[in-house]
Every structure is written in C-alpha cells, then in structure tokens.
Amino acid sequence: MASLRYSFVTLSIVTLLVISSCGNAQLSPTFYASTCPNVQLIVRNAVREAINQELRIGASILRLFFHDCFVNGCDGSLLLDDTNTFTGEKNAFPNRNSVRGFELIDTIKARVDAACNATVSCADILALAAKDGVGLMGGPTWTVPLGRRDARTASQSAANAQIPAPSANLATLISMFAAKGLSARDMVALSGAHTFGFAQCSTFRTRIYNETNIDPVFAANRRGTCPPSGDGTNLVALDIQTPNRFDNNYYTNLLNRRGLLHSDQELFNNGSQDALVRVYGSDLATFRSDFAAAMIRMGNISPLTGTNGEIRRNCRVVN
Numbered sequence: 109m110a111s112l113r114y115s116f117v118t119l120s121i122v123t124l125l126v127i128s129s130c131g132n133a134q135l136s137p138t139f140y141a142s143t144c145p146n147v148q149l150i151v152r153n154a155v156r157e158a159i160n161q162e163l164r165i166g167a168s169i170l171r172l173f174f175h176d177c178f179v180n181g182c183d184g185s186l187l188l189d190d191t192n193t194f195t196g197e198k199n200a201f202p203n204r205n206s207v208r209g210f211e212l213i214d215t216i217k218a219r220v221d222a223a224c225n226a227t228v229s230c231a232d233i234l235a236l237a238a239k240d241g242v243g244l245m246g247g248p249t250w251t252v253p254l255g256r257r258d259a260r261t262a263s264q265s266a267a268n269a270q271i272p273a274p275s276a277n278l279a280t281l282i283s284m285f286a287a288k289g290l291s292a293r294d295m296v297a298l299s300g301a302h303t304f305g306f307a308q309c310s311t312f313r314t315r316i317y318n319e320t321n322i323d324p325v326f327a328a329n330r331r332g333t334c335p336p337s338g339d340g341t342n343l344v345a346l347d348i349q350t351p352n353r354f355d356n357n358y359y360t361n362l363l364n365r366r367g368l369l370h371s372d373q374e375l376f377n378n379g380s381q382d383a384l385v386r387v388y389g390s391d392l393a394t395f396r397s398d399f400a401a402a403m404i405r406m407g408n409i410s411p412l413t414g415t416n417g418e419i420r421r422n423c424r425v426v427n
C-alpha cells in the first residue's frame with residue numbers, strides 16, 4: 109500500500125516535471141490579455157501598412173521567424189545586431205545579404221512599446237507579425253501562443269549548422285526538421301511558405317542549368333533572369349504562378365517539376381513525400397490547416413519563458 113502510494117507520488121512528480129520541462133506548455137494566447145490587450149491589433153495594422161508599401165514584406169517576415177526558431181528556439185536571437193564585441197546570427201551564411209524585414213520589426217516594437225512599455229518581447233512580435241504576413245497575403249490564420257522572452261545570446265555557428273540549405277536532399281530536410289521536433293509532414297507543409305517571396309539567382313542557379321528533373325520551359329525562362337556566372341543577386345519569385353499570394357500553387361509547381369530550389373523539388377522527386385505533395389496541390393483546405401498547425405509547432409520550439417531571458421527594449425540590442 110505504502111509502496112503503491114509512493115509510486116503514484118513519484119509518477120505524478122515525473123509527469124509534472126515532463127510537462128514543465130516542455131517549455132511551450134507555458135505559452136498562452138492570452139498572455140498579454142491584461143498587460144497589452146491591443147498588441148495583436150497594433151502588429152496587424154503595422155504589417156498591413158508595410159504590405160501596402162511592399163508586397164514582399166510578409167514573406168520576408170515569415171522567413172525571419174523560421175530562421176529565428178531554428179536556432180536555439182524562437183527567442184529573437186536573429187534580431188540582434190553584430191557589434192565589435194558581439195557576434196550575432198545576421199551574418200551567418202543562410203542569413204547574410206538574404207534575410208530582411210528588420211526595420212518593420214523595429215517599427216512594430218516602437219508602436220507596441222508606446223502602448224505598453226517594456227511588456228511584449230521581440231520574439232512574440234515576430235511570431236505575431238509572421239502570422240499576419242501569411243494571413244494578409246491570402247493564407248490561413250491561427251492563434252499564436254504568446255509569452256516568449258528574448259535571448260541575451262545568439263549563435264552564428266548554430267545558424268550555419270541548423271538552417272537547411274537549398275542544396276539539401278529530402279533525407280537531410282527531414283532530419284533537420286526532426287532535430288527541431290517537427291515531422292516530415294510539418295516540413296512539407298512549412299515548405300509551402302515558398303508560395304510567396306523571392307530567391308536570389310545564386311540559390312537556384314545549379315538547378316536551372318544542370319538538373320534534369322525540371323520542366324525545360326521553366327528552366328529556360330528562369331535562365332533568362334539568372335546568368336550562369338556573376339554575383340547571382342537577381343531575384344525571381346519562388347512561385348512562378350502567383351508570387352504575391354499565399355496559396356497552394358507551390359505544390360502544383362512541384363507536380364509540374366517547376367520547383368525553383370533544389371530543396372523544393374526534392375519534396376516531389378519519386379520519394380516518400382510525393383503523395384503528400386499531391387494532396388496539398390489538390391486540397392487547399394488541408395494545406396491551410398496543416399500549415400497553420402505546423403506554424404504553431406514551429407513557434408513552440410524551445411521558447412524562453414518565466415524569468416529566463418528578458419523583454420528587450422530595442423530588438424537589435426541586449427538590454
């Protein structure tokens with residue numbers, strides 16, 4: 109009897125420890141309900157204004173969130189500027205001269221702090237802005253769990269090692285997402301983010317000149333804006349059909365061997381994810397709901413909560 113009770117108590121403690129060590133259990137959609145009730149509206153209005161200035165910005169902010177979350181969790185580490193004494197993530201190979209949208213995050217932070225000073229983290233602002241960047245461009249929306257705090261550190265080496273490259277094959281993509289607790293299905297759904305936004309020539313040059321699992325008409329068209337040598341900074345749309353709309357044409361492109369990046373076409377190349385690509389290509393509703401669910405899971409990667417980290421005053425600088 110005593111040993112039975114003892115093992116019950118032990119089990120309860122173990123259960124509690126498991127729940128509390130799983131950081132995302134502490135995030136909550138109502139985290140700022142009393143401390144900053146208008147935060148969602150402030151973020152959304154700022155993202156809407158920015159999109160009216162530049163259609164690409166929603167895509168850019170979504171990518172910022174992905175590159176933040178994949179490096180030690182969604183903790184705003186990517187937003188920190190390099191200084192003489194601090195090496196951040198902005199100059200890591202996947203980010204340098206590529207990720208963009210930091211000025212919009214600064215604008216939103218200033219407006220949010222004007223309404224509720226020193227209350228909302230940069231990491232949460234990024235999570236909300238990424239959601240609005242998708243929703244305002246025609247994509248799905250979702251309720252963002254909140255309460256992330258901002259990192260006091262960053263890791264350029266982790267950014268180099270843990271963000272997938274466009275040369276990655278399917279097995280590598282699946283394992284790099286698995287390393288973040290995301291399934292192959294999450295990976296395929298999240299890659300649907302390449303339904304909007306742009307890529308530089310250097311990221312798809314080898315594919316359009318040298319690969320065979322590509323529609324030849326599409327390849328020839330893309331070679332027109334991406335010469336075989338040179339600096340490779342010319343931009344082309346990731347989704348040739350509807351570059352400024354968050355829809356499921358990314359997947360119909362893959363079905364037609366019109367994936368722009370090598371990593372895109374890997375999802376539909378006679379492999380384990382072909383069937384799912386067909387589903388997403390023909391069933392918009394399933395793609396939308398899987399994308400939203402996967403975004404919540406990605407947003408839950410290792411957040412700083414409670415008294416860990418800080419609420420940064422300036423998203424670019426540790427307090």
Ligand code: HEM
Pocket residue numbers: 164166167168169170171174205206207208272273274275276281298299301302304305306307308309311346369371
């Ligand atoms: C699966 C592995 C992925 C790889 C290898 C990859 C790679 C890339 C590359 C090379 C670019 C072009 C960057 C440039 O030329 O400057 C790009 C753009 C983009 N990526 Fe990904 N990506 C992946 C997954 C994701 C995920 C999960 C998201 C978000 C959920 C995402 C969102 C975007 C967006 C929105 C753009 C366009 C950004 C803009 O126009 O500013 N990507 N990606």
Ligand SMILES: *[C@@H]1O[C@H](CO)[C@@H](O)[C@H](O)[C@H]1NC(C)=O
Pocket residue numbers: 225226421
């Ligand atoms: C905002 O909060 C910071 C940090 O607590 C404080 O230093 C600053 O004076 C506050 N600004 C305003 C306008 O209240």
Ligand SMILES: *[C@@H]1O[C@H](CO)[C@@H](O)[C@H](O)[C@H]1NC(C)=O
Pocket residue numbers: 313314315317318336
């Ligand atoms: C295509 O492959 C050839 C032969 O391997 C190589 O010399 C060339 O640099 C490649 N071109 C591009 C754009 O990758």
Ligand SMILES: *[C@@H]1O[C@H](CO)[C@@H](O)[C@H](O)[C@H]1NC(C)=O
Pocket residue numbers: 321365376377378
């Ligand atoms: C798959 O395999 C078939 C038959 O070998 C081939 O014709 C096709 O180009 C391959 N790639 C894709 C993307 O289906």
